[in-house]
Amino acid sequence: MVDRSIDHPLQPKRRWFLKTALAIGAVGGALGALVYWHRGMSNGKLTEHGRDVFRGLTMGIVGPMLPKDKAQREAIMEGHLTHTEAFLNGMPNVLQIEVNALLGLLGNFPTRKMLTGMGASWSEATEDELAQAIETMRLNPLPTTRLTYQVLRSLVCMSFYSNSAHWPLTGYPGPVQI
Amino acid sequence: MSKLPDPFREGLARGWKATNGEQGLPEQVQCDVVIVGTGAGAGITAELLTKAGLDVVLVEEGPLRTSTDFNQKESEAYANLYQDGGGRKTMDGALTLLQGRCVGGTTVINWTSSFRTPASTLKYWEDNFGLKDFNEASMAPWFGQAETRLNMHKWEEAPPNPNNELLRTGAKKLGISAEVIPRNVKGCWNLGSCGMGCPTNAKQSMLVTTIPSSLESGARLFYQTRAQEFIIKGDKVEGLICVPIRVNGQKTSDKVLRITAKHYVVSGGAINSPALLKRSKAPDPHGLLGTRTFLHPVAFSGGVFEQRVEGWAGAPQSIYSDHFVHNAPPEGPIGYKLEATPMHPGLAAVLMGGYGKGLAERFQNYPNTQMMLALLRDGFHPESSGGTVILNVDGSPLLNYAMSDYVLAGFKQALLTMAEVQFAAGAKKVMPLHEQAHYYSNWAEAKAAISAYEMKPYYVGGGSAHIMGGCRMGGTEQQGVVRPDGVHWQLSNLSVHDGSLFPTSIGANPQLSIYGLTNRLATALAKRLSGKDVSLI
Numbered sequence: 021m022v023d024r025s026i027d028h029p030l031q032p033k034r035r036w037f038l039k040t041a042l043a044i045g046a047v048g049g050a051l052g053a054l055v056y057w058h059r060g061m062s063n064g065k066l067t068e069h070g071r072d073v074f075r076g077l078t079m080g081i082v083g084p085m086l087p088k089d090k091a092q093r094e095a096i097m098e099g100h101l102t103h104t105e106a107f108l109n110g111m112p113n114v115l116q117i118e119v120n121a122l123l124g125l126l127g128n129f130p131t132r133k134m135l136t137g138m139g140a141s142w143s144e145a146t147e148d149e150l151a152q153a154i155e156t157m158r159l160n161p162l163p164t165t166r167l168t169y170q171v172l173r174s175l176v177c178m179s180f181y182s183n184s185a186h187w188p189l190t191g192y193p194g195p196v197q198i
Numbered sequence: 199m200s201k202l203p204d205p206f207r208e209g210l211a212r213g214w215k216a217t218n219g220e221q222g223l224p225e226q227v228q229c230d231v232v233i234v235g236t237g238a239g240a241g242i243t244a245e246l247l248t249k250a251g252l253d254v255v256l257v258e259e260g261p262l263r264t265s266t267d268f269n270q271k272e273s274e275a276y277a278n279l280y281q282d283g284g285g286r287k288t289m290d291g292a293l294t295l296l297q298g299r300c301v302g303g304t305t306v307i308n309w310t311s312s313f314r315t316p317a318s319t320l321k322y323w324e325d326n327f328g329l330k331d332f333n334e335a336s337m338a339p340w341f342g343q344a345e346t347r348l349n350m351h352k353w354e355e356a357p358p359n360p361n362n363e364l365l366r367t368g369a370k371k372l373g374i375s376a377e378v379i380p381r382n383v384k385g386c387w388n389l390g391s392c393g394m395g396c397p398t399n400a401k402q403s404m405l406v407t408t409i410p411s412s413l414e415s416g417a418r419l420f421y422q423t424r425a426q427e428f429i430i431k432g433d434k435v436e437g438l439i440c441v442p443i444r445v446n447g448q449k450t451s452d453k454v455l456r457i458t459a460k461h462y463v464v465s466g467g468a469i470n471s472p473a474l475l476k477r478s479k480a481p482d483p484h485g486l487l488g489t490r491t492f493l494h495p496v497a498f499s500g501g502v503f504e505q506r507v508e509g510w511a512g513a514p515q516s517i518y519s520d521h522f523v524h525n526a527p528p529e530g531p532i533g534y535k536l537e538a539t540p541m542h543p544g545l546a547a548v549l550m551g552g553y554g555k556g557l558a559e560r561f562q563n564y565p566n567t568q569m570m571l572a573l574l575r576d577g578f579h580p581e582s583s584g585g586t587v588i589l590n591v592d593g594s595p596l597l598n599y600a601m602s603d604y605v606l607a608g609f610k611q612a613l614l615t616m617a618e619v620q621f622a623a624g625a626k627k628v629m630p631l632h633e634q635a636h637y638y639s640n641w642a643e644a645k646a647a648i649s650a651y652e653m654k655p656y657y658v659g660g661g662s663a664h665i666m667g668g669c670r671m672g673g674t675e676q677q678g679v680v681r682p683d684g685v686h687w688q689l690s691n692l693s694v695h696d697g698s699l700f701p702t703s704i705g706a707n708p709q710l711s712i713y714g715l716t717n718r719l720a721t722a723l724a725k726r727l728s729g730k731d732v733s734l735i
Contacts, residue, residue: 080553182544
């Protein structure tokens, strides 16, 4: 039997489907383009957007352990971002691509708002806004958003606390010298 | 950096044949046997085959790092010695997988715990996978030889560190077993840095035992060299194609090395071994390849004590309790083994959980925190059938391992047990690794809270350092990827010798299970290929 929807693709139901598919494609494409435009890494380097995201996440995750002095804090943050870049470059390409995509999602306003509820950029967000954004991801009803939190928290923590320059902040005295 | 002697570098200076793929590979190599990998299964196999006078080539995708490189820094260890720079996870990101990737493989970075395969596990294999003659008595000589070769012994040269002793204290208070762990060390300095490579060469890893002996006997080593795929024709492997890579795994060029051998041994470890066979389109008529991959999923619990614990200092694992594992019937709830976890800052930050002020508070308690782990014995119950290795778009492996409700129920029970043991040991407060967790100040409070946890993905914190299965042995070709002698059911000149052979998880830290099993398989392979009788000792 002939499938009428194939014979006449523009009957109402089919048009509704096409319109919806086109709309989803357009929104998805736009978001994808934004994510690409605001990608987090390029040629092995953190982009300005990538640094912003990591700076904000790091402040939200380890901020209360950093010195109060602004200059000291800034110096630690700069060192951490350099270390994070090296940490990411130690990973295979496929993982770097995934991290890059996450940084893009969090760097660009519409997707950041969806994932974290935070409108402010990472560099302009207050301490409370950062905490709220992280909490929104951590306990989100969507598993993929909770995964985003777990992946990024793990990256920030491993990069920050495995860095021997930060041992004094943790209470770890360092290894026995041999 | 260690200033102690570095026997590996001394061997290289004496002329051991070791080639860094990143600096260029030859186009062709011929040998009697090529072994993919340099970890537990590869090392034992290489030593036995070279003892039999066979010409052996070892192919390792990770870098060569030796004791003088091991500076006890997590940052360098993860980047250089671990799969994916320490970033390997299950496909859904729910479990972090710690697996070695360097010359010596996971034996370089494991925590030295050395247990024979439990009799109950061997019995399960015999009953369910047709592995006759794999029982406690028949395997004992193979384990015994490996124990002697690698100096595995009940480690009583020094008292357990507080991180381990508190496990024993709590267990004793509750009337459950707690024993001393056998370790593969010789003259251990008790530094606590096993997970970052032993800087004193006390750990009897493959890096300081079987790989050096093989190189001394003329074996050739290619490192930073990835085994890309086998060339297969009919029931035979005709060659192995390898590519040169950087430390982070990226290819350095399109040039390839083709290795031709009489026999091929796959010892890349679980996940990587089935992935190599999948990339090679190895015959898999029963759809078994990559399936039944197990993890011993691990739950964690932090207990804060009045006294300092300093979980970073001293042998990482020296006390265990099997009370909840081998007495558990396979058809019942999942069993779990209790041990302690070393607490260096990077790993501690991950295992303590939290962010912001919460994380800062946990770090204030860090020197006084005892971290306990429960490794769950997966693979013995119909609702614990493990994960499946599949290939990513670039050919790299992915492990699809979804935690079933059965396994998650085991996590909850393990969190309850650990909290009870920690309070029994005198903990002032306890916090399990779970997103709904807080510090609890007594057992009753902890019990009520943990019982109410939602056990859903990304709420439950966990990881694994024991990846097993995926190329399992089976008594028939319907039951296994390889035969009970380790030879592939459909490829007559290819064997698998590593932890991917296991049809279930082990129920104990698996290194000695790999040594013992591959000792048996490689001794027979050496005899078959050379006609000679060889032995590890």
